[in-house]
Amino acid sequence: MNITGWFEERLALERFRAKYLGKPFPVHPTFFLGEIALFCFVLLVMTGFYLTLFYEPSIENVAGEGGNVPAAYASTLLIDSHPLGTLIRRVHHWSAHLMIASLVLHVLRVFFTAAYRKPRELNWVLGLALLGGTIGASFAGYLLPYDQFSVTATAIGYGIARSAPWVGGPLADFMFAGPFPSPSTVPRFYGYHVVFAPLLLSALIGAHLLIVMKQKHTELPDARAAEPRDERVITGIPLWPAQTVLMVVLFLMVVAAATGLSAFLPVHPSAYFGPPQPVTPEVKPDWYLMWVYGALKLIPGTLSFRLFGATIGSEAIGAMLVPGLIGAAILLVPWLDRTPSSLHYAEDPLKSPLRLAIGLGGLALFLALSLAGFSGELNLSIPVLWIIVIAAPVAVGWSAYTLTRRHLTTSLPESRRTP
Amino acid sequence: MNRRNFANLSLKTGIVAAVASVVPGLATLKGRTRASAMRTVEPGDRLVFALGQNAGQPVTAGSFVQNEAVLAFPEGKAENHDNLVVVCKLNPALLEPPTVVEQGAGGVVAYSAICTHLGCTVRFSEEPMDMAPFPHLHCPCHAALFDPHKGAAVLGGPAPRSLPQLPVRLNEKGEVIVAAAFTAPVGVA
Numbered sequence: 001m002n003i004t005g006w007f008e009e010r011l012a013l014e015r016f017r018a019k020y021l022g023k024p025f026p027v028h029p030t031f032f033l034g035e036i037a038l039f040c041f042v043l044l045v046m047t048g049f050y051l052t053l054f055y056e057p058s059i060e061n062v063a064g065e066g067g068n069v070p071a072a073y074a075s076t077l078l079i080d081s082h083p084l085g086t087l088i089r090r091v092h093h094w095s096a097h098l099m100i101a102s103l104v105l106h107v108l109r110v111f112f113t114a115a116y117r118k119p120r121e122l123n124w125v126l127g128l129a130l131l132g133g134t135i136g137a138s139f140a141g142y143l144l145p146y147d148q149f150s151v152t153a154t155a156i157g158y159g160i161a162r163s164a165p166w167v168g169g170p171l172a173d174f175m176f177a178g179p180f181p182s183p184s185t186v187p188r189f190y191g192y193h194v195v196f197a198p199l200l201l202s203a204l205i206g207a208h209l210l211i212v213m214k215q216k217h218t219e220l221p222d223a224r225a226a227e228p229r230d231e232r233v234i235t236g237i238p239l240w241p242a243q244t245v246l247m248v249v250l251f252l253m254v255v256a257a258a259t260g261l262s263a264f265l266p267v268h269p270s271a272y273f274g275p276p277q278p279v280t281p282e283v284k285p286d287w288y289l290m291w292v293y294g295a296l297k298l299i300p301g302t303l304s305f306r307l308f309g310a311t312i313g314s315e316a317i318g319a320m321l322v323p324g325l326i327g328a329a330i331l332l333v334p335w336l337d338r339t340p341s342s343l344h345y346a347e348d349p350l351k352s353p354l355r356l357a358i359g360l361g362g363l364a365l366f367l368a369l370s371l372a373g374f375s376g377e378l379n380l381s382i383p384v385l386w387i388i389v390i391a392a393p394v395a396v397g398w399s400a401y402t403l404t405r406r407h408l409t410t411s412l413p414e415s416r417r418t419p
Numbered sequence: 420m421n422r423r424n425f426a427n428l429s430l431k432t433g434i435v436a437a438v439a440s441v442v443p444g445l446a447t448l449k450g451r452t453r454a455s456a457m458r459t460v461e462p463g464d465r466l467v468f469a470l471g472q473n474a475g476q477p478v479t480a481g482s483f484v485q486n487e488a489v490l491a492f493p494e495g496k497a498e499n500h501d502n503l504v505v506v507c508k509l510n511p512a513l514l515e516p517p518t519v520v521e522q523g524a525g526g527v528v529a530y531s532a533i534c535t536h537l538g539c540t541v542r543f544s545e546e547p548m549d550m551a552p553f554p555h556l557h558c559p560c561h562a563a564l565f566d567p568h569k570g571a572a573v574l575g576g577p578a579p580r581s582l583p584q585l586p587v588r589l590n591e592k593g594e595v596i597v598a599a600a601f602t603a604p605v606g607v608a
Contacts, residue, residue, distance in 0.1 A: 024423030152539065156560060159607040177450025181500060184450035189592045255499040278490055278503050280540035282559040297561050300535065301578040315537055315607070376562065418561070 017240070024236030025243040026219045030113075032250055033106035038205065039254040040099035045198060047092040054079045057190035059146060059183055069275040072146035072186055076270045089264035096138050096257060103131050111333065111344035111359050115218045121334035123215075126208045128331055133204060135288060137197035140189040142286075147273040152283045154189075155180055165310035181276070215378045218346040234344065244353040284373060294372030295322045298385060326365075353404035361397025368392045437596040460585065464493035464597040466506060466529070480525055480593045483508050486554045488543030490532055493597060501605045504585050505532040505556065506595060507543055513553075517570035521588040521598050529595070530571045530582040532588050533606040534558040541582065543563065551575075556582065570602075 007013055025031075056075040061068035064077065079085035107127065116124040143154040158180040161172035169232050177184035216234050237243050255403055273281070285293050296318035304313040312321070329336075337355070349356055368389040371378070375385055420428075424527050456566070466478045469490040473482075476489050488507040496502050511526035518528060539560035547553060551574055554566040563576035571582035583603035590596050 014581060152560075156539065162607045163537075173450070177448070178452050181451050182452055182456075188450065209557045278492075278500075278540055279542075285575070293561075296537070296577060299577055301563065301573050301576060301580075304579055314577045318577065319537075346449055 009404055021238065021240035023213070023239045024234055025239060026223075026236040027246075028218050029221055030105075031217070033109055035247060035250055035252055036102040037099050037106060039251045040095045040102065040258070041097075041201065041205070042251075043255065043258055044099065047088045048198075050085075050088045051079060051092060052194060054085065055144065055190075055412040057144070057187045058187050062109045070146045070186075072144060073270065073275050076138070076145040076147070080271065086257070087262055090267050091258050093267040094258045094261045094265075095254075096141070097286070098254065100134055100138065103134060104288070107131065107330075108359065110364070112349040112356065113218065114337070114339070114352070114355065115346050116334045117337060117339065117343075118334070118341040119215055119343070120211075120218075123208055123211045125331065126204055126211070128243045128327075130201065130208065132327075133197060133201050137193055137201065138288075140193040140288075143186060143189045144193065145152070145268065145270045146186060146276065147270040148281055149266075149268065149273045149283055150270075151181060151276040152280050153285060153303065154185075158284075160315060161311060163315035164320060165307065165312045165316060168316075180260060190228060219344055221345050221348050224345050225383050226414075230339045249398035251387065287370070291366045292319055292323055292369075294369035294375075294385075294389075295319070297375055298369075298372050298382060298389065300382075305349050308345065330362075350404055352409060353401045353408065355398040356404050357401035360400045361393040364396040365389070365393040425545075441601055448539075452499060455496075456500075456557045458496045458499055458502075460493045460502045460504075460600065461495060462597050462599055464496065465505065466491040466587065466597065467494045467497075469497065469503060477594045478506055479590050479595065480527060485510060485526065485548065486545050487532040488556075490540070491529070491595070501533060503540065504529045505541060505543055506587070507554070507556075509554065509568060513568045515569050515573075518568065519570075519586040519599070519602065521586055524588055525593060528567060529562060529585040529587045530556065530565070530567060531595065531601060531605045532582075533579050534560065534563055534578060535574070535582060536561055536563050536578040538607050543567075543575065586593055 004013070009165050023317045054075055055069040059070040059072055062071045062074050064074040076089075079089050110124065110127070139154075139157060154176075158172055158176050161175055162168045164171055173179060176182065177188040217236070219236070221235050237246070284290070296315065299315050299318040299322075303317060304311055306312070339352075369387075372380075372385040374390060376381065380388075466482040468474050468476055468478060468482075469492050471489075477494070478489060483489060485508050491504050491506050492502050497514050506527060506529045509526045511520075511524075511527060513527065514520055514526065518589040520528075526543065530541075534541050537560060538560050541554055541556045541558045541563075543554065544551075545554045548555065548557070551557075551564055551566065554567070555574065556567055556571060557563065558576070558578070561577050562572040563578035566574050567579070567583050570584055573579075573581055580603070583601040583605055585597060585601050587595050588598040
């Protein structure tokens with residue numbers, strides 16, 4: 001008897017192979033984006049293991065370069081002192097950015113192909129929870145090197161939490177374990193970043209993928225044009241061996257990209273930023289939060305209103321209300337889209353001028369808000385930026401709508417043109 | 420009451436009691452603050468340099484010239500970040516209400532250095548800017564602007580209120596001494 005036979009007798013492998021290893025995966029380059037995010041997560045966990053072997057989650061002073069420095073900062077410098085440590089820390093950082101970038105592209109793909117429609121509304125919500133959880137994990141991790149930049153960024157986050165109406169003070173002190181900077185904040189954020197967030201993200205990823213398997217991935221629109229077939233069957237390449245090979249290749253490409261970036265581009269140079277000082281450097285958030293930064297710059301300080309006994313000031317409006325409204329709008333997309341479901345097929349993005357216009361307009365809004373974050377460097381005044389933030393999404397959306405409608409009416413045969 | 424109803428009632432009471440028993444436990448999540456970090460500034464405290472080569476040394480009127488400023492802490496209370504102040508030496512003739520002007524201060528005024536928007540440390544700038552053609556305070560984070568001649572009133576940007584002033588006076592040695600507590604709560608609302 002051979003090895004495979006030994007396992008077959010104990011684990012019923014043939015049934016497993018028949019039921020699962022033949023499962024079809026529709027193929028399209030844009031269908032890889034979710035997998036790329038998953039592989040980035042795997043890389044983050046693997047590099048994170050290594051970092052936990054050295055990191056010290058405490059801000060008590062220890063003797064270090066240039067006098068007494070917080071222990072967390074000293075341990076980050078220790079990691080950076082060896083080339084392998086530097087490489088792994090950089091891969092950790094770049095994988096985080098690649099993960100968020102691929103998540104954003106994945107959300108856009110799902111949106112533009114209307115794959116959020118029934119029965120996939122739940123997965124849309126789970127996916128957005130994953131995006132939020134990833135950004136939360138990133139925020140907690142950002143504090144850990146405890147250098148000038150880290151402390152400033154986290155202090156701003158603390159200020160934003162404090163600005164929440166009615167519950168701001170207690171909420172901020174609860175999340176940050178005391179008024180920031182408190183000696184309890186770093187150990188708590190370490191717990192968030194290393195235990196809570198990975199567990200939560202793993203659970204959400206598991207649920208997300210199980211639902212995709214249960215509901216089956218959407219097929220490309222071309223599949224619909226084929227002969228009428230059983231609607232319970234989808235077309236794609238089998239999990240084994242074709243999809244597995246593709247996934248391995250994709251994983252290696254992600255590792256190559258992250259490592260390539262890490263080899264040449266330094267990240268968050270803690271030694272250069274130095275240990276925390278009373279002076280605040282000119283900081284900007286990472287790219288995925290630039291839109292909130294821009295919103296905060298645009299809301300004038302005089303704008304505030306009272307509601308049920310609490311003052312909602314410019315901070316709460318810029319960092320909570322505006323992002324909250326945008327987030328709610330994105331979350332509710334499956335219910336705002338009134339089109340009956342297509343159930344199995346990803347839709348051609350050009351088939352719906354309205355959805356395309358809204359998506360591209362929304363993207364323009366994010367870009368315009370991020371641009372507002374660079375008001376100083378670009379020498380643009382606040383009123384000009386307000387005009388851009390309102391005009392750009394409208395212009396982009398309107399042109400997308402008109403061009404797509406024109407494309408639809410001219411490209412379809414007479415009999416199939418919509419009025 | 421039959422067995423089913425009893426079992427249901429016990430279950431519901433048990434769940435409510437279990438959840439309620441967790442609530443006092445939430446207080447354990449509060450986090451520590453060092454006692455030294457709770458010490459607030461008081462009248463009579465001497466201001467010392469917060470950083471640089473003179474860190475820890477008293478700030479005196481002779482330390483800086485007109486239209487300059489330094490970051491300072493009350494002596495021995497540097498652990499409480501809310502105590503950070505920016506001490507500016509300005510032209511006394513240009514100071515206007517609501518700036519609190521102490522006798523003999525010679526144009527030395529101190530404001531909380533914690534921006535009232537989101538808590539970054541403000542900076543003093545002698546260079547004129549579009550909305551502030553004179554020495555002013557600005558925040559590097561979201562470009563809030565304050566006028567130190569007018570009680571650090573908000574000139575522009577997203578700050579919701581002016582920086583609290585820490586009234587200071589000079590003692591016989593020319594050192595900057597705190598004369599009264601902050602005129603308003605420090606930091607983010």
